[in-house]
Amino acid sequence: MNKVLLMGQANVGKSVLFNHLAGAGATVSNYPGTTVDFDKGHMMLQGKKVDVIDVPGTFSLQPKDRAEEVAVKMLEKEKGATVVCVIDSSKVERGLYLALELIEKGHSVIIDLNMADVAENANIKVDTERLEDILGVPVVTTVAIRGEGLKELVSRMGEAMPAGIESITKRVGGKGGTSTHS
Numbered sequence: 001m002n003k004v005l006l007m008g009q010a011n012v013g014k015s016v017l018f019n020h021l022a023g024a025g026a027t028v029s030n031y032p033g034t035t036v037d038f039d040k041g042h043m044m045l046q047g048k049k050v051d052v053i054d055v056p057g058t059f060s061l062q063p064k065d066r067a068e069e070v071a072v073k074m075l076e077k078e079k080g081a082t083v084v085c086v087i088d089s090s091k092v093e094r095g096l097y098l099a100l101e102l103i104e105k106g107h108s109v110i111i112d113l114n115m116a117d118v119a120e121n122a123n124i125k126v127d128t129e130r131l132e133d134i135l136g137v138p139v140v141t142t143v144a145i146r147g148e149g150l151k152e153l154v155s156r157m158g159e160a161m162p163a164g165i166e167s168i169t170k171r172v173g174g175k176g177g178t179s180t181h182s
Ligand SMILES: Nc1nc2c(ncn2[C@@H]2O[C@H](COP(=O)(O)OP(=O)(O)OP(=O)(O)O)[C@@H](O)[C@H]2O)c(=O)[nH]1
Pocket: 008, 009, 010, 011, 012, 013, 014, 015, 016, 017, 056, 057, 058, 114, 115, 116, 117, 118, 142, 143, 144, 145, 146
């Protein structure tokens, strides 16, 4: 893995995260043939310098506008990348749509439940361990504006492995699940 893509819906905190992870020396590029901008920088991951890309916001992998089209194209081009799927912790169901699509397509995904402060204020609790069990990918919690949870995010990025929908189906549906009780 030599690239990290930050993906997620608009306004979930991707750019704030990007600035923490790869802000220094970042450059703004224009996606060829479009007016859509994206930031690119780098960070150290497991002793290796890797590119980090702040991908335009997208609700799903079925693009509805030019920016979403660019997001999907970037993902298709970077097949081996680790995708950090950033989700607003106070609206988890909304964000899981994209997360499931990414996992289903076999991308190497780590889920970042950002804006944990907003969820906490709204008394919304997310069972991250259960979510990890069900989805089979690492799930971390961050408050990007305060830089909280970033160490955990970075340390678990390396664990992100292609999962695929079959593993989810197995986990959720009875036989072959991870439960040790019968
Ligand atoms: N309360 C809170 N606000 C946050 C957090 N992370 C980001 N924000 C705020 O949320 C807003 C959106 O953050 P951005 O980083 O611009 O979001 P984005 O995902 O890059 O949005 P697009 O580029 O439009 O797709 C900004 O006002 C941030 O300051 C967080 O963890 N908690």
